[in-house]
Amino acid sequence: EVQLVESGGGLVQPGRSMKLSCAASGFTFSNYGMAWVRQAPTKGLEWVATISYDGSSTYYRDSVKGRFTISRDNAKSTLYLQMNSLRSEDTATYYCTSAPSMYTTDWFAYWGQGTLVTVSS
Amino acid sequence: DTVLTQSPALAVSPGERVTISCRASESVSTLMHWYQQKPGQQPTLLIYLASNLESGVPARFSGSGSGTDFTLTIDPVEADDTATYYCQQSWNDPTFGGGTKLELK
Numbered sequence: 354e355v356q357l358v359e360s361g362g363g364l365v366q367p368g369r370s371m372k373l374s375c376a377a378s379g380f381t382f383s384n385y386g387m388a389w390v391r392q393a394p395t396k397g398l399e400w401v402a403t404i405s406y407d408g409s410s411t412y413y414r415d416s417v418k419g420r421f422t423i424s425r426d427n428a429k430s431t432l433y434l435q436m437n438s439l440r441s442e443d444t445a446t447y448y449c450t451s452a453p454s455m456y457t458t459d460w461f462a463y464w465g466q467g468t469l470v471t472v473s474s
Numbered sequence: 475d476t477v478l479t480q481s482p483a484l485a486v487s488p489g490e491r492v493t494i495s496c497r498a499s500e501s502v503s504t505l506m507h508w509y510q511q512k513p514g515q516q517p518t519l520l521i522y523l524a525s526n527l528e529s530g531v532p533a534r535f536s537g538s539g540s541g542t543d544f545t546l547t548i549d550p551v552e553a554d555d556t557a558t559y560y561c562q563q564s565w566n567d568p569t570f571g572g573g574t575k576l577e578l579k
Contacts, residue, residue, distance in 0.1 A: 400568040459564035460507040
């Protein structure tokens with residue numbers, strides 16, 4: 354059974370940093386692309402970043418480029434999201450998601466339970 | 475960015491057929507996918523590539539469309555289908571529709 358468990362969320366002041374982690378199990382992590390998707394309170398879903406199966410390629414939405422970094426450690430089956438210069442508009446539940454296969458990252462097949470990040474002074 | 479437009483809400487009775495629409499601001503071919511999100515839970519994948527049913531999803535769910543107009547159909551609707559449904563395109567950087575909240579009468 355695929356399991357994605359996020360951690361690292363909480364309350365952070367504007368301008369500060371936070372690092373999210375996602376521990377994966379139940380599948381061969383190193384064969385699949387991964388992504389972060391967020392959801393602001395009472396709002397819809399918003400893609401944040403994607404990383405290829407081997408970490409060689411990364412993609413970001415414009416509003417987080419230069420501030421967020423997606424990375425992975427295949428030896429630990431763990432996905433990360435380093436978030437710097439946080440803004441109030443980054444407040445959201447962040448979901449770790451996995452691609453459906455090693456050949457595409459077009460859709461989000463599996464989702465974690467999410468971790469809430471609140472940016473506030 | 476490709477903008478996806480969904481109707482905000484629908485109300486149907488159990489046993490009825492419901493169609494949820496998603497319109498893209500430009501053609502996305504068949505690179506459209508659908509998710510269900512129940513209150514307080516994470517989203518789950520229902521349909522990928524416009525019409526392919528994800529493993530384990532009941533056959534009551536189906537998807538159709540290409541280009542700019544897409545539809546998710548639930549037939550028949552059951553009480554457990556109360557949720558918000560999102561479309562998502564992958565023609566370019568992923569974007570989601572605003573979601574359609576389905577309520578049962």
